Amino acid sequence: MTQIERVSLREQVRRAIRSDIVTGNVRSGEVHTVGAFAERLGVSATPVREALLDLANERLVEVLPNRGFRVRSLSNHDLDELVELRLIVEVAAIDRLAGRLSSKEVEEVRGRAEQTVEHAKQRDLTRFLEADREFHLTLLGHLKNRRLVDLVASLRDQTPLHGLPHLAIDVLVRSAKEHLELLDAVARNDPHGAHQAIERHLRHVRGLWAGRAEVSEDA
Numbered sequence: 001m002t003q004i005e006r007v008s009l010r011e012q013v014r015r016a017i018r019s020d021i022v023t024g025n026v027r028s029g030e031v032h033t034v035g036a037f038a039e040r041l042g043v044s045a046t047p048v049r050e051a052l053l054d055l056a057n058e059r060l061v062e063v064l065p066n067r068g069f070r071v072r073s074l075s076n077h078d079l080d081e082l083v084e085l086r087l088i089v090e091v092a093a094i095d096r097l098a099g100r101l102s103s104k105e106v107e108e109v110r111g112r113a114e115q116t117v118e119h120a121k122q123r124d125l126t127r128f129l130e131a132d133r134e135f136h137l138t139l140l141g142h143l144k145n146r147r148l149v150d151l152v153a154s155l156r157d158q159t160p161l162h163g164l165p166h167l168a169i170d171v172l173v174r175s176a177k178e179h180l181e182l183l184d185a186v187a188r189n190d191p192h193g194a195h196q197a198i199e200r201h202l203r204h205v206r207g208l209w210a211g212r213a214e215v216s217e218d219a
Contacts, residue, residue, distance in 0.1 A: 009043060014051035016041055019126045021060055021071050022159065028071040031064060058157040079159070083206045086155050087199060093140055093148060094182070094198040099189030101142055106187045109139050113179035120176040123169055128176070135179050139186070175204060 017037060020026040034052070038045045052069050055061045061069045074082075101109070112135040119128035133156060141149050178201040185193035 009047040010050045010054070013037075013041060013043060013047045014054050015130065016126075017048075017051055018055060018060065018157065019129060021055075022129060023125050026071055028073040031068050031070050033068040036068075058154060060158060074158075079206065082155055082159055083202055086152065086202050089148070089152060089155075090136075090140070090202065091195055091199055093143060093152075094186065094194045095191050096143060097139065098186050098191040098194045101186060105142055106183065109135065109142075109183055110180070112138055113176075113183055116176040116179055117173060120172040121169065123172070128172070132176070132179075139183070175201075178204065 017026070026032060034045050034048045038048045041048070052061060052063055056063045056069075059072060061071055063069050112131055115131040116128060116135055119125075119131055133153075136156070137149050137153055140152055178197065182194060182197040182201060185197050
């Protein structure tokens with residue numbers, strides 16, 4: 001793992017650990033030490049402990065005093081509940097967004113969507129996940145509802161993507177391109193198309209969590 005710069009250290013460490021968790025590089029149920037992660041990231045133990053407290057609040061990890069931390073295990077039922085909540089919240093939000101973005105706002109969000117495609121093509125999973133997160137939260141942010149964005153961010157941050165490293169590049173790219181399809185529907189004031197696009201994308205994402213190539217269904 002590349003060492004990170006000492007800028008916004010707590011947040012950088014949080015993102016690095018979270019990326020390892022959601023892609024399955026850090027296995028659930030096993031105890032991992034603070035010292036091991038501090039050494040891998042080239043930082044002291046303090047920002048690692050701080051980052052772990054943030055991840056514990058996001059319910060991704062369980063902090064074990066004087067031992068380290070353990071990634072929480074999620075059942076298929078847990079994952080189904082998370083995607084159901086995202087469908088309830090995000091589908092309604094996207095319906096409201098259709099036709100409300102300025103051309104400048106559309107291009108800003110399009111840039112983030114295009115980044116997910118490029119990172120997918122390069123199989124850079126860390127940057128893919130960061131760009132994917134930024135796309136969804138930036139898009140929803142245009143509704144000017146901070147609690148909505150925080151809620152969706154929390155739901156996303158509870159979700160592991162253990163199957164992601166095992167997917168073929170074309171499957172990953174197809175998932176990334178769904179962001180552009182969603183944005184195009186929002187931009188052309190097509191609530192029905194936007195509704196279908198976000199619902200289809202979130203159901204495909206549920207397949208990605210398990211490493212299933214469900215994104216091929218509507219290709």
